[in-house]
Amino acid sequence: MTSTNVAAAIRGAMLTAEPAAKAMATRAVRRDWAAGRLAFVFDQAMPDEPARPARPELLPPNAMPKRGRGGSERGRLALLHALAHIEFVAIDLALDAAGRFGEQRGPEFVTDWLDVAADEAMHFSLLARRLRTLGSDYGALPAHDGLWDAARETAHDAAARLAVVPMVLEARGLDVTPVTIERFTAAGDLRSARILERILSDEIRHVRYGTTHFLKLCDERGESPPVLWKTLVARHFRGAVKPPFNDSARRAAGLSYELMTGVV
Known part of the structure; x- marks a missing residue:
């Protein structure tokens, strides 16, 4: 069912687990908001936790393996993976800001943080594609669970x-x-x-x-x-x-x- 208000649309994107689908859903929310297809209505609460895919394995910060400084090919892959994960979580951070505080802060606030969410989705997609080009993928390595x-x-x-x-x-x-x-x-x-x-x-x-x-x-x-x-x-x-x-x-x-x- 297509969402008709901005809170429902944001919540739907946050509860999308598969990474590529989350990125696509986030961009769709931004497009629909910009086109005036989503009402400024906040009748749904934001989830306490966004949906997450089965991979990567999420570890406490102090349990993460050392990835070095990116000098070797393996080190650069690890760094790209870490950056992809940061951008993936940043999608939900921006969506949550728009959905959680948008009603009190107004439409301009919603517009700005949906812009950020769409950018983060694009950044994640670029990094995930780069990992695939290099023979890896997002989820191949453990990731930080503290973000x-x-x-x-x-x-x-x-x-x-x-x-x-x-x-x-x-x-x-x-x-x-x-x-x-x-x-x-x-x-x-x-x-x-x-x-x-x-x-x-x-x-x-x-x-x-x-x-x-x-x-x-x-x-x-x-x-x-x-x-x-x-x-x-x-x-x-x-x-x-x-x-x-x-x-x-x-x-x-x-x-x-x-x-x-x-x-x-």
């Missing part, structure tokens, strides 16, 4: 979700992806490097969406952005926000040092 923790931890508060997911997790991608691109380039794998360049470009926009909506929330609440961001990250992020930072990419995303620290 959905950020969604669980911030399910109660849109500001917390924005502070942790785009403004910490995706921002970290801005910091580390250029080095990964250099490694693939040095190994002669220019096709993989170009995929990562595309992902980096899109992720700058994703972080900008997060920053923009976070600042809007701060303004509505009468909160200082640096103070609220630090408070929410300390409360809800199980890790450290530490350098090195990709300052140019962060500034392009609106996530400047001044904004995050309050120091001009």
Whole structure:
């Protein structure tokens, strides 16, 4: 049965387990929303956990095998697989943001996070295709089971979700992806490097969406952005926000040092 409202459509995509089908369903939700075929109605709750395929095997972070730095062919395959898994989980993180907080935050918020979800679906598809070209596939290796923790931890508060997911997790991608691109380039794998360049470009926009909506929330609440961001990250992020930072990419995303620290 075809969904007629945006919450039902998002929930349906999140409960699609097979990776290629999830990517296709996510793109369809974005197209239908953009075309005005989905009503701004939120009559269904988002699932606590999205559907997951039988493969890859999901392990706790501390049980993941070391994959090296991507210098060998095997190491590069492991790195591509890890990146594909990050993008796969990111599809559901973006869908959940749109479906969980969209009613309170409005249609523009839904549009932005469905844009992000569709981008993540495209990124996953590019990486999964690259793995197949190299003789592997998504699911061939175990994957990190801690990526959905950020969604669980911030399910109660849109500001917390924005502070942790785009403004910490995706921002970290801005910091580390250029080095990964250099490694693939040095190994002669220019096709993989170009995929990562595309992902980096899109992720700058994703972080900008997060920053923009976070600042809007701060303004509505009468909160200082640096103070609220630090408070929410300390409360809800199980890790450290530490350098090195990709300052140019962060500034392009609106996530400047001044904004995050309050120091001009």
